[in-house]
Amino acid sequence: MDSERLHPSIATPLGRELQAQSHQWTKSSLMYPIFITDEAGAKVKLGGMPNQYRWGVDRLEEFLKPLVQRGLRSVILFGVPVLKDKDPVGSLADDPQGPVIQAIQKLRELFPNLYIAADVCLCEYTSHGHCGILYENGTVDNQKSIDRLADVAVAYAKAGAHCVAPSDMMDNRIGAMHQKLVEADLRDKTTLMSYSAKFASSMYGPFREAVGSAPSFGDRRCYQLPANARGLARRAIQRDVREGADIIMVKPGLPYLDVLGDARELAPDHPRAVYQVSGEYATIHAAAAAGVGDFKALVQETMTSMVRAGASLILTYFTPELLQWLDDDEKK
Numbered sequence: 001m002d003s004e005r006l007h008p009s010i011a012t013p014l015g016r017e018l019q020a021q022s023h024q025w026t027k028s029s030l031m032y033p034i035f036i037t038d039e040a041g042a043k044v045k046l047g048g049m050p051n052q053y054r055w056g057v058d059r060l061e062e063f064l065k066p067l068v069q070r071g072l073r074s075v076i077l078f079g080v081p082v083l084k085d086k087d088p089v090g091s092l093a094d095d096p097q098g099p100v101i102q103a104i105q106k107l108r109e110l111f112p113n114l115y116i117a118a119d120v121c122l123c124e125y126t127s128h129g130h131c132g133i134l135y136e137n138g139t140v141d142n143q144k145s146i147d148r149l150a151d152v153a154v155a156y157a158k159a160g161a162h163c164v165a166p167s168d169m170m171d172n173r174i175g176a177m178h179q180k181l182v183e184a185d186l187r188d189k190t191t192l193m194s195y196s197a198k199f200a201s202s203m204y205g206p207f208r209e210a211v212g213s214a215p216s217f218g219d220r221r222c223y224q225l226p227a228n229a230r231g232l233a234r235r236a237i238q239r240d241v242r243e244g245a246d247i248i249m250v251k252p253g254l255p256y257l258d259v260l261g262d263a264r265e266l267a268p269d270h271p272r273a274v275y276q277v278s279g280e281y282a283t284i285h286a287a288a289a290a291g292v293g294d295f296k297a298l299v300q301e302t303m304t305s306m307v308r309a310g311a312s313l314i315l316t317y318f319t320p321e322l323l324q325w326l327d328d329d330e331k332k
């Protein structure tokens with residue numbers, strides 16, 4: 001299979017930096033997950049996630065300009081459509097007027113040096129809230145799902161995303177995306193970051209509330225990995241490498257550092273990402289508020305731990321604070 005490509009990994013300055021096998025986290029290690037809505041003028045506070053908002057595309061400049069000035073290198077986009085009706089195939093995911101495609105185009109224009117990743121999934125856009133397309137009986141139609149997800153990935157790449165990051169956990173979606181990106185002649189400049197080992201976790205609650213993606217029936221246990229499934233995670237990582245992933249992700253972060261260690265062993269020559277998810281973020285805020293420990297020290301220790309276990313890129317909602325602290329520490 002035509003899957004091993006090196007050019008996507010070196011198509012951007014950040015991509016080239018991530019090839020260094022560093023043991024220190026820096027500003028380049030931070031990818032900030034942000035929520036974009038189709039509501040013009042919106043800046044809506046997210047219930048379970050202190051200091052996080054969903055933003056209208058027209059307010060992205062005011063939101064991100066100060067962060068870019070402070071050294072923000074990359075973002076990952078999540079779309080939260082609120083104006084139009086959702087359908088069973090998630091048509092809003094790649095609606096040219098939808099929040100993600102509009103935001104990609106806007107951000108490329110506003111911040112030419114910002115690395116733009118787009119999360120690829122259907123759950124924010126489907127009427128049933130599942131991450132794929134379903135058979136009539138409510139179970140996942142894997143083939144239809146990966147065909148559709150690959151089309152969405154191509155649409156984001158076409159709009160200008162440097163990186164597409166499928167979080168759906170359907171079988172063989174990396175191969176499908178790789179193939180459709182090749183056919184669209186976009187593969188060489190598009191990084192494929194796979195949420196390879198994504199677990200069915202109880203720590204996604206605040207995120208699902210933020211984007212309105214809780215499934216309307218059932219749960220995600222037939223496509224996300226069981227918490228105890230270290231073997232399946234290892235197989236998923238190896239499979240995604242074979243299918244052509246450029247970056248391998250583990251999610252959530254802290255409770256799954258052994259899996260991140262496995263990723264370092266199984267994919268030693270790939271950059272590895274880890275997602276410190278909404279529940280981890282909310283937990284640390286709650287712990288600090290309860291006096292368990294110092295907020296900055298708690299957050300920084302999690303960063304150090306994730307890098308120690310093998311992460312080169314960390315998706316974290318603490319990115320704004322971490323950028324500020326790196327500057328503060330430099331001045332000392």
Ligand code: PBG
Pocket residue numbers: 119121123131167168203204205206207208213220276277278279
């Ligand atoms: C959806 C998706 C989820 C997250 C990222 N993409 C939630 C889920 O799988 O239900 C979680 C992120 C977070 O909790 O911060 N595919």
Ligand code: ZN
Pocket residue numbers: 121122123124130131167168
């Ligand atoms: Zn999903």
